[in-house]
Amino acid sequence: MNGSQTDQQNKELFTRNNPFRAKVLKNINLNGAGSNRETRHLELSLKGSGISYLPGDALGIFPENDPQLVESLLSAMNWDGEQKVIINNKGEELSLKDALTTYFEITLLTKKIVQNFSKLVDNKELESLVSLENAASLKEYMYGRDLLDLIQDFGPCTVEAQEFVSLLRKMPPRLYSISSSLSAYPDEVHLTISAVRYTAHGRNRNGVCSVQCSERVLEGDTLPVYIQQNKHFKLPESHDVDVIMIGPGTGIAPFRAFIQERAMTNASGRSWLFFGAQHSKTDFLYQDELEKYQKDGALTKLTTAFSRDTAEKVYVQNKMQETSAELYQWIQAGAHIYVCGDKEHMAKDVHNTLIEILSNEGNISLEEAEEQLNEMKKSNRYQRDVY
Known part of the structure; x- marks a missing residue:
């Protein structure tokens, strides 16, 4: 059997249902000292997998829950962690x-979980919460809470x-551009992942996958991974078409791939990147690379x-307005956007800014x-990968 046949078999072998265990080659923080952001740059090896992907695709990672949260759950329920289930x-x-x-989702509450849990405990307040008349209150309760809160x-x-x-559901993979x-x-x-940390309901919370990758x-x-194709976010087939890329923060991720690909293919089309962050000194992701390109x-x-380097906050949409002509x-x-x-915010603002530019400049x-x-959008000249 030749190498290409092996690669083809492997490519078909590694899927969401059978992820590839990719070795971590590099894991660094892209933000400078003093930043209130933490953005990890991960490089993973696909050697021997036969896996291929295109710029614009996503990588699925099956994460693991925070060991401390798991221990707190076991303690709260007085369970033996070694018993088989x-x-x-x-x-x-x-x-x-x-x-x-590794298997169950424990950081997110669903209506079904809360309703089923209410049948296991004798609690009038919880019974009232899951009643039909209290749909809005239940939704409000679930927001930002997890299984430990419920218990x-x-x-x-x-x-x-x-x-x-x-009662629990299987933990879904997390997708990253x-x-x-x-x-x-x-x-x-390679991945560009922002570590998600916040405080809610009196407890510190962590993004399941982002903080696993960070800490x-x-x-x-190794991490269990698979490729998730994204046919609706792809470079133009022709290398001489211009591209306009708008990606603040970790939105830079697919555009780093786009720029690398265009450099490798010696694309003759022009490329224009709009990038935004809080501070140029600490948050300019991939600055050296981008300036070299x-x-x-x-x-x-x-x-x-x-946005935080000036008295008045400046965002990518403001820069688009400044360069509208x-x-x-x-x-x-004929540029693709x-x-x-x-x-929630950036993509809507950018969309509205594009409409204003087309209106004002086109009269x-x-x-x-x-x-x-x-x-x-219909002709694939305007594509969005938003989350």
């Missing part, structure tokens, strides 16, 4: 500790561990917005400009 309908078994660590708020409960875990091109880094995949994943460790000509224009010229010349990052109504942008 059946984890699925195939009858597979794990120790309770391993099941809560502490409405326990104690003497239910057997097996009965309890049967790939920040490397396979052409530039054969047998590797507990060392070089030499600009110097080498692989990146035509680099426009940055650092040139942006409009690029769009009229890509947006990656925060769905058309806002309604006509919106229609024009919708047409660009």
Whole structure:
């Protein structure tokens, strides 16, 4: 059997249902000292997997829950972590500790879990909360709380561990935009992950996968991964088409892959990146790389917005407005527009700014400009990867 046949078999072998254990080659913090952000740059080896991907695709990681949270759960329920529990309908078994660590979702509450838990405890307040009349109150309660909160708020409960875990759902993988091109880094995949930490309801909370990657994943460790294709976020087929990329914060991830790919293929089309963060000194992700690509000509224009470096906050959409005439010229010349990052605020603001630019520069109504942008979306000239 030749190498290409082996690669093809491996490619088909490693899927969401059968992830590849990728070795961590590098794990560094991209933010400088004094930043209130922590962004990890991970380099993983795909050697021997036969896995391939395209710029714009995502990597799925099956994470592990925080060991401290697992210990707190075991303690709150007075369970023995070494006892065996059946984890699925195939009858597979794990120790309770391993099941809560690697298999079950414990950081998110669902209506079903709270309702089922209410049947296990004698608590009038919880009964009232899950009643039909209290849908809004239940939704408000679940927001930002986890399984430990539920037990502490409405326990104690003497239910057997097996009965309890049967209420839980399997932990879903976390998806991250790939920040490397396979052409530039054969047998590797890179990620750009922001560590999520916050305080809610009197407890410190951590993003399951992001803080695992930040605090507990060392070089030499392995992570179970698979490729999630993203057919709706792809570079133009033609290398001579211009691209406009708008990606503040970790939204830079797929655009690092785009720029690497265009550099490797010697694309003749121009490229323009809008990047934003809080402070240029500590939060300018991949600064040296981007400036080198600009110097080498692989990146035509680099426009940055650092919101906390000026008295008045400046964001990528403000920089787009400042360069609206040139942006409009690029769009009229056939440029493809890509947006990656925060769905709630940034992507909406960028979308509205594009409509304003098309309206003002093209001397058309806002309604006509919106229609024009919708047409660009239909023809894949305007693509978004937002979360």
